[in-house]
Amino acid sequence: MTTPLPAAAEVVGVEGRSGGAGAGAVAAMELNHAMEEEEITVKIGLAVLHCPLCFLPLKPPIFECEIGHLACGACRARLPTKQCRVCARGAGSYRRRPGLDVFFRGVKVPCPFDTYGCRRRDVTYFDAADHARACPRAPCACPEPGCAFVGAPATLVGHVDAAHARPATPVRYGAARSVSLPASRRWHVLVAEDEDEDEDEAVFLLTLTELGAGAAVSLACVRANSGAAAVAQYACRLAVDVHNDAGDGVVRALVMESNVGSTALLPGGGAAAPDVGVFVHKRMLSGDTLDLSVRISRLPPAGAVVAGDTIGKSTPVAHHLGGPSCKLAVIRT
Structure with a gap:
């Protein structure tokens, strides 16, 4: 019985026929090459x-x-x-x-x-x-409480726009971006745009969480693969303009510089409580809105975060929420 050859195989000669003794070896090489390229799907019990x-x-x-x-x-x-x-x-x-x-x-x-x-x-x-x-496509959930969406971080951007009428704010690495975050909305999505990083699809979540007499504002990268060895690392600078009650026109910038953590969120659970953030007293809000400046920097995968120098002294009105490489300062302007 003759076994049929794979479709990709081509017999160029057989030993003993026209083509010489070396033709059979050539045919065998062609057959082996064809078999290496062929693939089949089989079912195997996992225990095996x-x-x-x-x-x-x-x-x-x-x-x-x-x-x-x-x-x-x-x-x-x-x-x-x-x-x-x-x-x-x-x-x-x-x-x-x-x-x-x-x-x-x-x-x-x-x-x-x-x-x-x-x-x-x-x-x-x-x-x-x-x-x-x-895997950069490992799924994450939507930060909106009760939403059942689960998808890759890149698809979250379109989802929050279409389903929750919250278009994402584009940011460029190393450049400050002004963001107004209403206290009633609690979270906002930022998406990185970098001309030098075509493959970078980083999505960030800016959250505002109620804490007693104020709220904590924090930033996290939305991804489920934060434990990967080669995953990108980020640092951020959050600055909040604080108008004092004296009415003297003096504006202070409440600044936090920190490494950026990661979150995969929980399906239907809403935005997670921040590990690193800056506490903002209610009187620092402009009505129901928090106006702040966000700057995100991309770091080497294994690089340590080197936060920039901060000027001024910390204040008991604002506290950072712990975490490594976190600096907080109040800058008088």
Whole structure:
């Protein structure tokens, strides 16, 4: 019985026929190349892809005992006698199986966030969890209480405009942008626009949270992949103009410089309470609105935040809400 060749294969010669002895080798190379490019979809039980000892995905080096029980390299290294724990009295000896390494490297799955826009469909199965943690399309929720929207951060911008009539404010890295935040609306979305960063789709959430006699204003980057090693880091400067009650026309700028945290929000739960923010007393508000200046700077992924120098002294009327690399000052203008 003759096995049909893959559609991409082309036989250029067979040994013993016109074409010479080397033609068969050429045909074999063409066939191997075609088979490497061919892909099929199969169903495999998840238990087969996981180590029976630690239950984590099997990844090279993979070991197999004489009976056929598998173990990952980490589990085998922890066994005192290097004997199979499944076999009776540990009688089975583990051996390295390079063929299994090849097989498990070839098991590919799509990103679990493909419905949110990730186009990676060739993620090695044992790397799928790491990819999901770092995926920029990992979904986030809407900050509006009761809203069931869940999607990639980039799609949140269009959603809040269409569903909640809140168009996002574009910002450029390193440039200050004035924002008016009504106390009744509680949150506002900012979206980064950077000519030098075509792939940057950073979305930021500016929130105003009631705290006793005032409110806390804070800024966070909306993303669910903040734990990724190469994820971008940001710093921010929030400045609030404070008009005192003396009526002398003196304006003070309440300034906070800090690193920017991340939030994935909770579906239907609204904006989260800030980890880092600046407390603003009610008398600092202009009616029902907080007028402030926002400046966001992009940092290297592994860079430490270096906040700029602040001038003036802190005041008991305004407090920062903790957090590393946070500076607060009142500047007299």
